[in-house]
Each structure stands twice: as structure tokens, then as C-alpha cells.
Amino acid sequence: MKIATSKIIRSIDKYCIEKLGIPGIVLMEKAAEKVVKNIPLEETNSFVIVCGNGNNGGDGLAVARQLFCLDKHVEIFMFGINNLSDDCRTNYGIIRNMGIKVNFINGIEDIEILREAIKMCDVTIDAIFGTGLSRKVEGIYDLAITVINESSSNIISIDVPSGFDSDNGIELGNCVQANKTISFQLYKKGFINYNTDRFTGEVIVEDIGIPDIVIDKFHENEFMLDENIIKNKIKAREKYKHKGDFGRVSIVAGNKGFTGAPVIATQAAVRSGAGLVTLCCPSDIQYIVSSKLLEAMTLDIDDREKFENLINKSDAVAIGPGMGNNDKTLTILSHIIEKINCPLIIDADGINVLAGKMNLLKNKNNEIILTPHLGEMSRITGLSIDYIEKNRLEVSKDFASEHGIILVLKGYNTIITDGKVTYINATGNSAMANGGMGDCLTGIVTSFVAQGYKPIEAAYMSVYIHGYCGDRLSQNMYCVNAAHIIDEIPYSISKIAKL
Structure with a gap:
């Protein structure tokens, strides 16, 4: 299993999209499939999915749609409609066309609605921030992460826990404390540091179809040992x-x-x-x-x-x-x-x-x-x-x-x-x-x-x-x-x- 920094991940994604012509939305859909694959669906029926406005949020919206199609009860909470990434906007449009309600988080009142919804669900899915986060988590995001940690019985983070620096494993002000993290293609460098498991929980790395020739082009000869x-x-x-x-x-x-x-x-x-x-x-x-x-x-x-x-x-x-x-x-x-x-x-x-x-x-x-x-x-x-x-x-x-x-x-x-x-x-x-x-x-x-x-x-x-x-x-x-x-x-x- 190969290890990568956020810079390497960005370079790989960019090359796949711009040079190979693999649409980002295709990679997003594959990522969502792998997240759903790692959810014990026979034991869980209700989900709260908390999404940001970037590609991590897009992953969350795609997961929500797939769970909805499996007749699961899904509640989506999202941070605003402005400045959505292109692929996140596409998945948001699909969600709206399907008539699935989206709750927007803009203030304290919305945070309290989020808290009550989380208390009633089986699983909280964290899709707020991905590997690109480098700033300190503050304001409404800080409050939302605190509510997720305090109120959830089971948390799954997509790619990395929100608030986690994927390069050095530190907490950026506040961080989701996941029970399981479903990451994609490459093991994130920050996962290897001391005490990071209190944020990541169990780490599962899934292949989302990125060709080896692309990974090898940017990879820096760092590997996780396996059997x-x-x-x-x-x-x-x-x-x-x-x-x-x-x-x-x-x-x-x-x-x-x-x-x-x-x-x-x-x-x-x-x-x-x-x-x-x-x-x-x-x-x-x-x-x-x-x-x-x-x-x-x-x-x-x-x-x-x-x-x-x-x-x-x-x-x-x-x-x-x-x-x-x-x-x-x-x-x-x-x-x-x-x-x-x-x-x-x-x-x-x-x-x-x-x-x-x-x-x-x-x-x-x-x-x-x-x-x-x-x-x-x-x-x-x-x-x-x-x-x-x-x-x-x-x-x-x-x-x-x-x-x-x-x-x-x-x-x-x-x-x-x-x-x-x-x-x-x-x-x-x-x-x-x-x-x-x-x-x-x-x-x-x-x-x-x-x-x-x-x-x-x-x-x-x-x-x-x-x-x-x-x-x-x-x-x-x-x-x-x-x-x-x-x-x-x-x-x-x-x-x-x-x-």
C-alpha cells in the first residue's frame, strides 16, 4: 500500500482528469460506492450525512443518493450552496432532482437541528473537509464537528476525518473522531503518526480505479507493509x-x-x-x-x-x-x-x-x-x-x-x-x-x-x-x-x- 501527501493526491487527481480525461464525477461515484460497501447495511437503516461544499462534500452527496436508493433513511446537512466545487454541484443537482431534502447549516439554530437528527440516526457520515484542508477549523464548522463527536453513536469519515491534517496527523483546531475512515487509493501520510487513531478509528483504503501508471508517476517510494x-x-x-x-x-x-x-x-x-x-x-x-x-x-x-x-x-x-x-x-x-x-x-x-x-x-x-x-x-x-x-x-x-x-x-x-x-x-x-x-x-x-x-x-x-x-x-x-x-x-x- 502506497503512502501519499495531499500534494501528491492533488497531482494524481489533476492528471487523471486533465491528461487521461477521466471525469472527476466518475472518480467521485466510485469513491461513494466504496464507502457504501464498507457500511454494515444489514445493521444500519438511518443516516445523517454532513457535507461541505468541496469534493469531499460531493462524495457525501453521492453516498447519500446511493443509500437513499437502497431504501435507507437519509438526512443531509450541508454548509451553504455558494462556492460549490463543480462535481459537488453536479451531485447536489441530482439530489434536488430526486426530491431529497437538504438541510443547510447557517447558524446556531441549524446546529441544534443537526444535533437532534444525529441522536436519532444509526450512523453519522462526515463529508465536510477532505485532504486539502490546511487552515484551522473555526466558527460554525467547529460547532458542527463538536456536535458530531458529542451526539453520534457511530461515525464514518470519508477520505480523512474533517479537521485532520492529512500530511502530519495533527488536529486543526477541532477534528471529527471517527470510528472508521474510508480513504481512497493511497494511505494518507498523516495516518502514520502517533495517536492519530483517536481521530481516524479503523482506516480502510479502497481502490477507486486510478491507474498505477499515474500513481507511480507521482508517488515518492513510501509504502505501508502488508501480508x-x-x-x-x-x-x-x-x-x-x-x-x-x-x-x-x-x-x-x-x-x-x-x-x-x-x-x-x-x-x-x-x-x-x-x-x-x-x-x-x-x-x-x-x-x-x-x-x-x-x-x-x-x-x-x-x-x-x-x-x-x-x-x-x-x-x-x-x-x-x-x-x-x-x-x-x-x-x-x-x-x-x-x-x-x-x-x-x-x-x-x-x-x-x-x-x-x-x-x-x-x-x-x-x-x-x-x-x-x-x-x-x-x-x-x-x-x-x-x-x-x-x-x-x-x-x-x-x-x-x-x-x-x-x-x-x-x-x-x-x-x-x-x-x-x-x-x-x-x-x-x-x-x-x-x-x-x-x-x-x-x-x-x-x-x-x-x-x-x-x-x-x-x-x-x-x-x-x-x-x-x-x-x-x-x-x-x-x-x-x-x-x-x-x-x-x-x-x-x-x-x-x-x-
């Missing part, structure tokens, strides 16, 4: 393959008092299908972690000859979990960056020690994947967490491009980007919000890289699968821990592959 992308990437494990064919993983992790993180990362790598996995750790915790690992090997990281030999033979190396933010971690990281010729995954304290020392990444001999959470991202960029939260896509793409790395910015709608192509993940949930989840993800990413997937593929596949495991488990569990995810990994991979 089909992952399914098509998972490689079948051929019958006669052996462990040497599925990659050698080295995980450099752990310190005295921090044995959980290295074990979690190592076990995740094993359960994700890597052929041979070795945990490299300090000698004073080696016996502890060894007792917790059945399939993986361990190595004393201070045995320099064996350590050098191991990482030189590895297909992927991960570093950071539980190592501590200290000079030793920095020294080991610097050495690995300079010496290895396979992809490197840097997480946790491996990221923390890079604060103020990002120039070390210039010494790399292969691709590097960084997997920070917001706090770690703040440390290495010098940007505030609040700023990163509000500008995650731009910050991530710029950072990845500047340093020539693949970035996995973890959190709600995790971002995976190399600065050229960007993927947004929608799997995972707050049941997974506990320690060890990042270490688990590191192990999965490293395993997939070692198995021969391109680093960007390994990164987005791992993020999706990690969250997919959590989603499956949370259906029957109040909280999901890293150990649960580790056990679930091979089952979820198999399920996705067979979809």
Missing part, C-alpha cells in the same frame, strides 16, 4: 539444504548483570531460521548465558583470535544488546565496523555509544542497519523526542540518507528506510510494550540478513513478522513478552508463507 509483500519475499526452504546454507550469525552482546538481552537476541535469531548462531559475550557471563541456550553457541569476546575468526566467517553480525554505554562497547563497535565484510545490525548500547561519533559509520565495508527507539534516536541526532515523534518520516529518511545506512525507527508504525525507499509497518500493539522486544527484533533482523535476504528486505520483513507475532498472541493474552514472541516466530512465518 502480500512479506509472503512474496519469504523463501521456501529447499529439501536438501543444510545448516550451512541458512547463514552464520554472530551476536555481540551482554555484560555483567545484563544476561537477558543477549539471550533474547540469540534465541530470536535461532527461531527465525538462521543455520548457525553464536553469542559473543564477556567471559564472566558466558556460563550464565550458555545455560540458557540450547541450539546456539557462545564465545568469549576477549579471545581475540577466535572472535576475529568468527566474525570474519559470519554472514551477519549484530552488536549492542545489554553491552553497556561505555568505552569498551565503543572500541568493539569501532573494530567491527572497520573489519567485517558482512552486514552489521547495531542496536541498544551499540547505538548509544555512537552519540557524537556518527562519523565512525564512514568506515563501514558493508551495509549497516540501525534499530533505535525514540530515545536512542534523540541521542544520536540531538533532536528532541517530541520533534522526532511529529516528524518521524522526514527525520528517518534524512538520517538514513546522510549516513548511508538503513534505519529502523521503532515504535508505533515503525519506519524502515534507506533514504530512498521507505516502508511503514502497521503490525504490533501495546501488549508488546515491555523489555526485551527490541532485542528480539535485532535477532530476527540478523537472522534474515544471514539467510541471504537483502538488508532492507530483512529489516522490513523482520519488523512486520515481529509485530505479526504480537498481534496473533495478543488475541488471547493480556501482555506479550519477548519469550512469547520467540516461541511464536516460526509459526507466524509459516502462516504468512501459506496465506
Whole structure:
């Protein structure tokens, strides 16, 4: 699923209408059909549809007509008759010719009539503002949105909730709080930001017949991950393959008092299908972690000859979990960056020690994947967490491009980007919000890289699968821990592959 800004949407619409000759009213009719398709008609019989005077309002009028033709009770409320867009005016004319009453909202008295109508209906359909809104909602519009939110039992927004900035996900003064948003063709960029679901509810994106050649002409290589992308990437494990064919993983992790993180990362790598996995750790915790690992090997990281030999033979190396933010971690990281010729995954304290020392990444001999959470991202960029939260896509793409790395910015709608192509993940949930989840993800990413997937593929596949495991488990569990995810990994991979 492709992501777009309001500017891209306008360019696509304009090209379809002016260059291809697809009438805007045709696209509007198709959009209305897809809205109606997503209404549980067997459970709902009465609708209040609140329309603006632009194309979003035109969509609402077309929906009203289609519902009326299905013998549903429909009440239309509209903001004025002046300055209607051309296609909105066409649908308004059809509504009037059919004899369907339109209530105009001009003052407080009309707002009160709207309130009473909403209280009596099954569903309120919001068609006031679309993706083009950039100003603050004020006056009569502000009052109407408040009434919609206060009085509705079920709200469906067309394309975006009215009052929602479709580019950055912020509330423009006041915003409809929809239960469901039916959007069209492209996932709106503002949907990916934190806390936007309190406005959008469930987001459904419907195809309204815009040709791919038009979308590709304006699209900026930003995608939402879905099952089909992952399914098509998972490689079948051929019958006669052996462990040497599925990659050698080295995980450099752990310190005295921090044995959980290295074990979690190592076990995740094993359960994700890597052929041979070795945990490299300090000698004073080696016996502890060894007792917790059945399939993986361990190595004393201070045995320099064996350590050098191991990482030189590895297909992927991960570093950071539980190592501590200290000079030793920095020294080991610097050495690995300079010496290895396979992809490197840097997480946790491996990221923390890079604060103020990002120039070390210039010494790399292969691709590097960084997997920070917001706090770690703040440390290495010098940007505030609040700023990163509000500008995650731009910050991530710029950072990845500047340093020539693949970035996995973890959190709600995790971002995976190399600065050229960007993927947004929608799997995972707050049941997974506990320690060890990042270490688990590191192990999965490293395993997939070692198995021969391109680093960007390994990164987005791992993020999706990690969250997919959590989603499956949370259906029957109040909280999901890293150990649960580790056990679930091979089952979820198999399920996705067979979809």
C-alpha cells in the first residue's frame, strides 16, 4: 500500500482528469460506492450525512443518493450552496432532482437541528473537509464537528476525518473522531503518526480505479507493509539444504548483570531460521548465558583470535544488546565496523555509544542497519523526542540518507528506510510494550540478513513478522513478552508463507 501527501493526491487527481480525461464525477461515484460497501447495511437503516461544499462534500452527496436508493433513511446537512466545487454541484443537482431534502447549516439554530437528527440516526457520515484542508477549523464548522463527536453513536469519515491534517496527523483546531475512515487509493501520510487513531478509528483504503501508471508517476517510494509483500519475499526452504546454507550469525552482546538481552537476541535469531548462531559475550557471563541456550553457541569476546575468526566467517553480525554505554562497547563497535565484510545490525548500547561519533559509520565495508527507539534516536541526532515523534518520516529518511545506512525507527508504525525507499509497518500493539522486544527484533533482523535476504528486505520483513507475532498472541493474552514472541516466530512465518 502506497503512502501519499495531499500534494501528491492533488497531482494524481489533476492528471487523471486533465491528461487521461477521466471525469472527476466518475472518480467521485466510485469513491461513494466504496464507502457504501464498507457500511454494515444489514445493521444500519438511518443516516445523517454532513457535507461541505468541496469534493469531499460531493462524495457525501453521492453516498447519500446511493443509500437513499437502497431504501435507507437519509438526512443531509450541508454548509451553504455558494462556492460549490463543480462535481459537488453536479451531485447536489441530482439530489434536488430526486426530491431529497437538504438541510443547510447557517447558524446556531441549524446546529441544534443537526444535533437532534444525529441522536436519532444509526450512523453519522462526515463529508465536510477532505485532504486539502490546511487552515484551522473555526466558527460554525467547529460547532458542527463538536456536535458530531458529542451526539453520534457511530461515525464514518470519508477520505480523512474533517479537521485532520492529512500530511502530519495533527488536529486543526477541532477534528471529527471517527470510528472508521474510508480513504481512497493511497494511505494518507498523516495516518502514520502517533495517536492519530483517536481521530481516524479503523482506516480502510479502497481502490477507486486510478491507474498505477499515474500513481507511480507521482508517488515518492513510501509504502505501508502488508501480508502480500512479506509472503512474496519469504523463501521456501529447499529439501536438501543444510545448516550451512541458512547463514552464520554472530551476536555481540551482554555484560555483567545484563544476561537477558543477549539471550533474547540469540534465541530470536535461532527461531527465525538462521543455520548457525553464536553469542559473543564477556567471559564472566558466558556460563550464565550458555545455560540458557540450547541450539546456539557462545564465545568469549576477549579471545581475540577466535572472535576475529568468527566474525570474519559470519554472514551477519549484530552488536549492542545489554553491552553497556561505555568505552569498551565503543572500541568493539569501532573494530567491527572497520573489519567485517558482512552486514552489521547495531542496536541498544551499540547505538548509544555512537552519540557524537556518527562519523565512525564512514568506515563501514558493508551495509549497516540501525534499530533505535525514540530515545536512542534523540541521542544520536540531538533532536528532541517530541520533534522526532511529529516528524518521524522526514527525520528517518534524512538520517538514513546522510549516513548511508538503513534505519529502523521503532515504535508505533515503525519506519524502515534507506533514504530512498521507505516502508511503514502497521503490525504490533501495546501488549508488546515491555523489555526485551527490541532485542528480539535485532535477532530476527540478523537472522534474515544471514539467510541471504537483502538488508532492507530483512529489516522490513523482520519488523512486520515481529509485530505479526504480537498481534496473533495478543488475541488471547493480556501482555506479550519477548519469550512469547520467540516461541511464536516460526509459526507466524509459516502462516504468512501459506496465506
